[in-house]
Every structure is written in C-alpha cells, then in structure tokens.
Amino acid sequence: MADTATRRDLDTRLEQHRRELTGYCYRMLGSLFEAEDAVQDTMVRAWRAMDRFEGRSSLRSWLYRIATNVCLDMLKAGNRRARPMDLTDPTPVAQARLTARPEVTWLEPAPDVRVLPEVSDPAETAVERETIRLAFMAALQHLPPKQRAVLILREVLAWRASEVAELLDTTVASVNSALQRARATLAEAAPAATDAADELDTRQKELLDRYVAAFEGYDMKALTALLHEDATLSMPPYDLWLRGHDDIVGWLQGVGSVCRGSRLVPTVANGMPAFAHYHAAEDGDGHTPWALMVMEIEGGRIRGINSFLDTARWFPLFDLPMRLPADG
Template structure:
C-alpha cells in the first residue's frame, strides 16, 4: 500500500485530490451532481482496492484511472449533456414557447470552488477557467468518451502522452491519434473567445455594476446598451433560446416581465461572473429564488445570459441564501 500506511493517511491522500477530480469529472460529464457522484464512486473503489495499489504510479494517477473508468461507464449508460443552442435554432420572440425537457438533457453550471484549485500559476489558472466555461464543456460533449478523456488530460491538465497512454492502457500513438481527432471535432464547435474575467478589471466591474442596475430597475434601454449585438439568452430546463436585442427585450417585456422588481446577488460559476436572481414574493415579504444567471462577457459587453431556473438544485449547490428579506438582506435556511 506504498506510503499510505494508515487509514488516516489514506483519507488525507484521497481528499487531497477530490477537488481536481471533481473538475475532471465535470468536464467529462457536464453535470455538477454527476461529477460529485463519480468522484464519490472513485473514492469508494479506491478504498476497496487499495491493497492492489502497488505504488508503481502515483496515487493521483491511480485515482484518475479509476475516475476515467467511472465516467466512461456513466457516459456509456446515458445521454450527453447539451445547451439549448445545441438542440435547436434561435426562436423569434413572436414564436417563443416554453417546452421543458428532462433535467438529464441539460449541461449544468458548477461553482468555481468545487472544481478549480485554490492556488495555481496564473497561466494554468486561465486554462482551468476557460475549460469549465459552459460553451467549452458543451463542445466536449460531442466527443466520444475516450477522446474526451484524452483531450482533457493532454490539453487542460497538461499530462504527457506517455502518462495518458499508461492511464488508458493504450499506446502513445493511439493517444496522439485520439487527440488529433478530438481537436478536429472541437475546432468545428469550439466557442468563440470570451473576455478573461479573473480578476475582473475596472471596465468589467463597471459593466457588471451597470448590468445589475439595469436588470433590477428593469430598464431595457440600459440593458440593451450592455448586450453584444448577437447576445443570446437561454433558460434551462426549457429548450427555448433567443438571440439579438429585439428578441431578448421582447421576451423580457412579455412573458419575462415577471422578473420585474428582482434582486441580484453576485456569485461565480464556470469561471465567469454569475448572479443569483431573487423574485419579489407575491405577499411583498421579501424575495424568493428564481434563477441562477451565468454571464458570458465578450468584447467588453454581455455576450450570453444563461438563466438556470431549477433553483431547488442550484442555490444550495452554490451556498446561496434561501431567500432575501424585504430590504434585500440574506435569509439563510434554518
């Protein structure tokens, strides 16, 4: 059992890798909750087979081998995750309808703190954040499981081809071939470049401040001024998505007008700025969870707004207040 001589040593060794394994599994699976399940399964399998760990590879490599097998099994048993824009074209607001699809359809947001290491070289940190963007993870879902693993290990985590070949029980030539095919597929679907957002510069901070003011004030003229000309808006679990100023504003002044009077609380998700949206209660006694809004900043403007509406899942995951009081102060669950 190598140097993992005690139960306490093993626990510490496994837990030390939990966050990075969760990030790896999230990229593989596109689901926050499935990623945590996969990591827990990985830990259980590691515990059960620790006597067969001979120390010829590092504990980290061994755990990645187990995690890869867990993820591949999960992917072979189910459907790939997607964003609304992966399934349909944009809908003109005049034809917009809310058609819900099962939750297993959708790519899920993830809190940065669950998947990104707390201390990284700035260049490495930029790659890590870019690789959990919703658009990038959505593009990964178009790769077969083994190609997906190869690309993440080589391009994101910077493993050597020989290390990946050993992990996957294959050859370096096979790894290089899989990487080439994965790159070709990703090039066809790779998202456009987003503005770096960590740390936010002064211009970005001002953009987000103006976004909050426009949204909370429901000032569509001010909001439109902040949106990229081809900005998109989606609302999982509905497959509807909108593109362009006219369609987005038309929706928000129509069906979406229920959002008037909302409050926004800042957070981060998928390496980018995000907000918890709280909807005014009908009795006037404060605000209740409504959506997790994940923003994409592009070209100094808001290029995308993803409203994740299943707040019973997202607000606890992101450790957000259960409600806001009448004055907007946080109200924690008892």
C-alpha cells in the same frame, strides 16, 4: 490504534485529490452532481483496492485511472448534455413557447470552488477557468468519451502522451491519434472565447454594475446598450433560446415581465461572472430564488445570458440564501 491511524492517513491522502478529480469528472460528464457521485465512487473503489495498489504509478495517477473508468462507464448510456442552442434554432419572440426537457438533457453550471484546484500560477488558473466555461464544456460533449478523456488529460491537465497511454491501457500512437481527432472536432464546434470573471478588472466591474442597475430598474434601453447585437438568452430546463436585442427585450417585456422588481446578487460560475436572480416574494416579504444567471462577456459587452431556473438545485450548491429580506 495503528490501524485507525493508517485509515485516517489514507482518508487524508485520498481527500487531497477530491477537488481536482471533481473538476476532471465534471468536464467528462457535464454535471457537477454526477461528477461528485463519480468521485465518491472513485474514492470507495480506491479504498477497497488499496491493498492491491502496487505503487508503480503515483496515487494521483491511480485515482485518475479509476475516475476515468467510472466516467466511461457512466457515459455508456450515450447521453450527451447540451445547451439549448445545441438542440434548437433561436426562436422569434412572437413564436416563443416554453417546453421543458428532462434534467439529464442539460449541461449544468458549477461553482468554481468545487471544480477548480487551488493553484498559485496565474497562467494555470487561466487555463483551468477557460476549460470550465459553458461554451467549452458544451464543445467537449461533442467528443466520444475516450477522446474527451484524452483531450482533457493532455490539453487541460498537461499529462504526457505516455502517461495517458498507460492510464487508458493503450499506445502512445493511439493517444496521439485520438487527440488529433478531438482537436479537429473541437475546432468545428468552435467555442467562442469569453472573458473570465475578474473582480480586479474595473471595466468588467463597471459593465456588471450597469447590468444590475438596468435589470433591477427594468430599463430596457440601458440593458440593450450593454448587449452584443447577437446576444443570446437561454433558460434551461426550457429548450427555448432567443437571439438579438429585439427578441430578448420583447421576451422581457412580455412573458419575462414577471422579472420586474428583481434583485441580483453577484457570484461566480464556470469561471464566469454570475448572479443569483431573486423575484419579489409573493407574500411581499423580501425576494425568493428565481434563477442562476451565468454571464458571457466579450469585448466589453454581454454576449450571453444563461438563466438556469432549477433554483432548488443551484442555490444550495452555490451556498446562496433561499430568501432575501425586504430590508435588503
């Protein structure tokens, strides 16, 4: 009985750290599916090695050490996840072609509840949200793996340099040097600041309500009025992306006209407003999944529309229904 109780206690202690470790691994790897695999591997390794845990550091620090090593091992293959705008130039709508790339190419979205710890400090919450934005995540991918780990541990999780040095088995000077190089690289990537999802922000709510009305009504004039002049539209797993009113509207009125009659259901992804995008079902009975649409908002207008089309992956992940009934 005592042994069973001990195991249950250990399971409970490990599980308390799963969510924050998932957020850390997600920032490292750019994929929630890979991050959850990494965390599960971390938990298994910790369980097997618990009898060798000497307690010189906290259990949390020890788990981060294991998780970091798991992520660094996974990153040895050299794959760097990206957004379409990291790989190609914007395409004029007249030349637009849909070319899919393998799943491992793409930076993937994540539900906030899977990667952000529950914190009561609004400032801490803002930092957590800011550092899972798609643009920030894409910028992180430009860093070598160890620099990525240093920057996340120091700048996002606010670890001391000495703690990071101990975790990585290196010196404080080495950590500080890696952090300086990571900051310089991140400054060159210059991820644009965008507004976090805020259901209490009446201005943002009005903008999103107007977007839903314009998109569901397929009113291109109303839709254009909500977009920045250099707004972007991307559609992973396709490497095509469009920039500007004319090309976005041209796409929606051409190939994208299959979106007429769509329904949008609000959700949140990567700290940003998002929609589950449903097409009218072919059998005429309700609506079926088409895309997870992650919105980037800046200054009261929409800066970017990121439509992730692999709905078989994203809708279950976000606990979204796989069909909307015809009666709404």
